[in-house]
Amino acid sequence: MFGDISALDLARMQFAFTVSAHIIFPAFTIGLASYLAVLNAMWLWTRDEAYLAVFEQWKTIFAVVFGMGVVSGVVMSYQFGTNWPVFADKVGPVLGPLIGYEVLTAFFLEAGFLGIMLFGRRRVGDGLHMAATAVVAGGTLLSAFWILSVNSWMQTPQGHSLNADGQFVPEDWLAIIFNPSFPYRFVHMVLAAYLTTAFVVGATGAWHLLKTPGNRGARIMFSMAMWMALVVTPIQLFAGDAHGLNTLQYQPAKIAGIEGHFETYPQGRAPLILFGMPDEATSTTNYAVEIPLLGSLILTHSLDKPLIGLDGFPKEDRPPAAIIFWSFRIMVGVGMLMLLLGLWSGLARLKGRLYEWPWLHRAAVAMGPAGFLAVLCGWITTEVGRQPFTVYGLLRTADSASALRADAVGSSLTAFVIIYFFVFGSGAFYALRLMARTPEDRVTIDEIGPTRTAGITPIAQVGE
Template sequence: MLDTFSAIELARIQFAFTVSAHIIFPAFTIGLASYLAVLNGLWLKTRDEVYLRLFEYWKTIFAVVFGMGVVSGIVMSYQFGTNWSVFSDKAGPIIGPLMGYEVLSAFFLEAGFLGIMLFGREKVGDRLHMIATAIVAVGTLFSAFWILSVNSWMHTPQGYSINAVGQFVPEDWWAIIFNPSFPYRLVHMVLAAYLTTAFVVGGVGAWHLLRSPDSRGAAIMFSMAMWMALIVTPIQILAGDEHGLNTLEHQPAKIAAMEGHYESYPDGRAPLILFGLPDDASQTTRFAVKVPLVGSLILTHGLDKPIQGLDAFPEDERPPVALIFWTFRIMVAVGFAMLGIGLWSALARWQGRLLQARWLHRAVVVMGPSGFLAVLCGWITTEVGRQPYTIYGLLRTSDSAAPLQAEAVSASLLAFIVVYFFVFGSGTLYVLRLMAKRPKERIDIDEIGPTRAAGISPVAANPSAPHHTREE
């Protein structure tokens, strides 16, 4: 089957496969790192052992997922120097420093303090351990900051000039980093990561509540996750709307493809196409289910502003329509399903039945992986919608690839598929097995030390033990 693809198509498939396998891990660890910081902070504030139990439970899962994210990210980065070496040469003066800043400011923080967070509580004490946990959480956010700055610059490039050999060289780093689409992408992605984590945590909590309704740890997990779903999902929907307005301004062809609008609406009053089958051959969306006027209201927040369709762009500058038409709708549908779960949980909480609502628990278990689906569909919509460019409007994908042999790329692609499914499939199964275990009902004092478990100092635990004074 791979014989039917050209070398550059295979290279694109390979990068799409590796980046899709990678993005699900940081999408989880960004939110989970913050959740661990919250749990640790609650333990320090309340000395309620349940928060410590939950911290220890999710800490192990975080370590495994973080490791898989690092490995998948490193493998992905090598493709810039192999399959996409022309892109690396032309964009390297801008992309290289930004990726270096990510390593220096984010990865060093994560790697430097991860060991303390995982193993250092007894070595450094609770307060320094809390600082290390918070720094790991901040490091994951820094990582998202730099990676999304790089990606956003490729969508909305500014602050550059092109030298005599065709390279993009920096002129204004502030403009490069804070390019027009960056703030919207950063907010949208971080909120997506938090929602992804919330529904994983909520799904695990619901799973254990269905089996052990008296589990206090599961109850707290579920309750915290449902608060997150209720509060963050509406914010995410608003952030997505703002991101859409920004995309309409800078990448109108992408919006036209996402909405299935082959024809322009110079007078506004565009319908919202809920469903349909985009057909490039006939330049129409067949069997379209439309809601009159709503498309204009969503896209322009008005009725009379013109909206460009795909007919406003040359055919060789249009992104693939059918794929992003459907991935966009899946992402939106998942978002509104999350909102529904949040509202359902709010009603159950108001009725005093949050921990007894068995159908809600079953629904949240089903929705557990929904964040990953939304992130993948959103990423596909964003990246495929940028085509046919790697740097939007400036450098085409066809001009970004190295001289490639289709046979070599197909062989490496098959190797990636086999290795990824074996390695990351095994890692995912292991994480699911960890999640299937109930949080401990008590902490083994040999794991964290008897005095830490009790929340008291070593001297207070044994007042008769000899101790030194300042005078000594």
């Protein structure tokens, strides 16, 4: 049924599919939790019912997406035991406690206070409700901290030793947690999560502005999202550059593959290959469109520093260049579009047309999924670029898998694809339906109490 595809390749495809399906949910909830905390704080500060209405709309969406993220994450741990038991055994002494810390310190915070955030405003009061919302937001960031520490250690392993059984044994927990690539990955991922949320919220606000330009809730969504796009996207570009320099230092083969450089430049002066077709069989990038010297300036911030190409590494240690070459360019291209939309919104704000420029709103709607696409492409670049290792330079992917038959792995992969598209497709459809509801200020008495509902007027009539 699965032809000549090996069990190892099927296991890699299965994990790639499940982790790709999972990553989009925490990328959304990390940013959305912080957005909810800001909205709730704005409601408490201004008592503007429009902020409360937007909060109530997005908290329901958060609950749906949070649930899908939990379910999709459980499946990955199942695969560690079935498809990757050697990996689990080798790295368990290091990664097991880190994942345990994530559950104990982060997930319990999120899950424990989520109910208060969703249903407890009237029962605990505004102050404690705000505290619970802030704890949920902090929990998502703490969860990202631990998960990025796990992934970063696999990319730049430090602080361990090998015992007689070939297991990685912790020697210095601070070196393990704060490994060389962790600060860059953590900042880059959190900013990506904030931008992902901003563009979804901005697309939702723009959608409603196209239908009801005077809707106060839609204006709040769109304005806050465009501020985030304008301010955070340039910061993300600088963070990405710093991350790239760190990757060049610790994973030079990955950078060589990303840049399509099969040839080493011992004197520097490497070009920037904008586009091309990397051919690993001939070790060349065909049809390359280059800008002279710019590759060295971007990668080393110098013209004459040596730049190692893929020819500086054994073929068996090289990552799949064609995949990461294009995934990286898609990610950067999406980032440039994000920056352009942010600048466009800044111009519209200066001209006083932020809510009255339909083509800007149409562009924002089209860019709604942009953050998810950028996150997926970034994740592909990171993970495929680490190949052929699960622990970079120390444990090969081929030595990490179990001895399962290809048909067994392929059958479970097929089942995952079918179930995921049905379950998470339904959840995504429901979340989109919630986004499509017109923002209103009809907050239930059960949520804010009868004394706060008097005198509420439709959002469209609330002053700017």
